[in-house]
Amino acid sequence: MSEMNSVGETTITTPSDREVVMARTFEAPRALVWDAYTKPEHLRQWLLGPEGWTMPVCEVDLRPGGEWHFVWQRSGGDDLEMRGVYREIVPPERLVNTEAWGGDWPETENTVQLSEENGATTVTTTILYPSKEARDAAMATGMEDGAERSYGLLDEYLKTMG
Amino acid sequence: MATDSLSVTFSALADPTRRAILARLAGGPATVKELSAPFRISSPAVSKHLRVLERAGLITRGRRAQWRPCRLEAAPLRDVAEWAEGYRRFWEESHDRLDEYLRQLQRKEPDHVRDE
Numbered sequence: 547m548s549e550m551n552s553v554g555e556t557t558i559t560t561p562s563d564r565e566v567v568m569a570r571t572f573e574a575p576r577a578l579v580w581d582a583y584t585k586p587e588h589l590r591q592w593l594l595g596p597e598g599w600t601m602p603v604c605e606v607d608l609r610p611g612g613e614w615h616f617v618w619q620r621s622g623g624d625d626l627e628m629r630g631v632y633r634e635i636v637p638p639e640r641l642v643n644t645e646a647w648g649g650d651w652p653e654t655e656n657t658v659q660l661s662e663e664n665g666a667t668t669v670t671t672t673i674l675y676p677s678k679e680a681r682d683a684a685m686a687t688g689m690e691d692g693a694e695r696s697y698g699l700l701d702e703y704l705k706t707m708g
Numbered sequence: 709m710a711t712d713s714l715s716v717t718f719s720a721l722a723d724p725t726r727r728a729i730l731a732r733l734a735g736g737p738a739t740v741k742e743l744s745a746p747f748r749i750s751s752p753a754v755s756k757h758l759r760v761l762e763r764a765g766l767i768t769r770g771r772r773a774q775w776r777p778c779r780l781e782a783a784p785l786r787d788v789a790e791w792a793e794g795y796r797r798f799w800e801e802s803h804d805r806l807d808e809y810l811r812q813l814q815r816k817e818p819d820h821v822r823d824e
Contacts, residue, residue, distance in 0.1 A: 556800045570803045574810035582806060582813075592806040595798035647715065652722070683721035685792055 563678035566685060568671045576662040579669060580638030583658060584608055594618070608635060614643065630656075645673075652680040713765070717784045720764035725749070726757050730766060733780040737770075743778065 557569045572579055582588040586604040594601055595618065603617035610632055618626040627648060633655070634642035641658040657672045675681035721727060729743055744754045758778060761767045765784045770777045 556803050558796065568799055572807055572810050574814060578810060578813060582810060588809070588813075592809045593802050594805060595794075596801050652718075677722070679722040679724060680718075683718050683727075683788075684795075 560681070560685070564675045564681050566673045566675075566681060568673075569668060571666050571668045573666050575665060576660050576667045577638045579660055579667040583641065583660075583669070584637075589616075608632060610635060652676045652684070713784070714787055716764050717766065717788055720760050720766055721788065723757070723760075725754075726761055729754070729757060729761065729778075730780060730785070733767060733778055737777040737779045739775050739777050 555570060559567045559569075561567055582592065584606065586606050589606070590601050590604050593604075593616070599618050599620050601616060601618050603615060605613070605615040607613050612632045613629065614632065615629040616627070620626075628645060629648075630644040630646055630653075632641070632643045634640065639660050643656055643658075644653050645656050646653040652675055654676075655674045657674070659670045659672070661668050661670070675684065721730075725747060728747070732738060732743060732746070740751055740755055740758065743758070744751045747754060758767065758769070761778075762769060766781055767778045768781055770779070
């Protein structure tokens with residue numbers, strides 16, 4: 547079952563059991579958005595998350611089988627590290643790569659699709675998890691099937707912990 | 709937040725029975741026997757799940773050998789909730805920044821518009 551919730555203008559949906567899809571439209575031509583997503587000098591300017599983070603490592607070996615490696619740093623906080631391998635590169639429309647956070651964290655396969663209409667580019671990122679369980683755990687979403695009805699309790703409990 | 713302990717938490721949560729056990733414990737402490745009742749699986753199987761949850765720090769167990777009631781531990785779950793929320797925020801705020809950055813680039817390099 548698909549559920550939709552808008553976060554700002556970034557739309558997040560779950561079209562299948564193992565996927566999370568993020569979509570966002572930018573007022574810019576596709577070639578430029580492609581560069582912003584694939585070139586370190588651009589990535590370092592925007593792929594930074596909340597205020598206060600920097601990206602000291604941004605390595606991109608943009609070819610099938612090539613590796614990417616990103617490290618973020620926050621003053622007074624821990625580092626955050628992500629890495630993966632590029633699987634498919636079709637400029638300026640399609641990028642497929644794996645993504646891993648290390649440890650037991652399940653590796654995902656991410657497909658970034660860029661489409662342009664009237665000068666605006668929509669970037670659709672599909673994150674494919676190895677299982678529904680991994681997807682649900684990652685997004686901490688409630689379960690839909692009746693057997694998991696008590697999950698709502700946990701939800702409530704998490705709220706009281708805030 | 710250490711990424712490693714977080715991935716241990718995630719792998720412990722990546723099982724529907726274990727999540728159901730945690731949901732049950734959100735309602736209060738329970739013994740292995742009480743926890744086994746709704747699951748149609750054996751007590752040893754439930755005990756195995758409990759060991760995974762205990763290793764991940766998601767539950768603690770009482771010291772009294774006979775009963776050893778299980779109790780939900782809040783901190784790792786809060787980390788996961790924060791992480792999931794953080795992931796969403798990370799992308800939302802990065803996208804906002806990209807929006808502005810693309811505008812800047814187009815002001816600086818209007819040629820880009822004719823690239824395609």
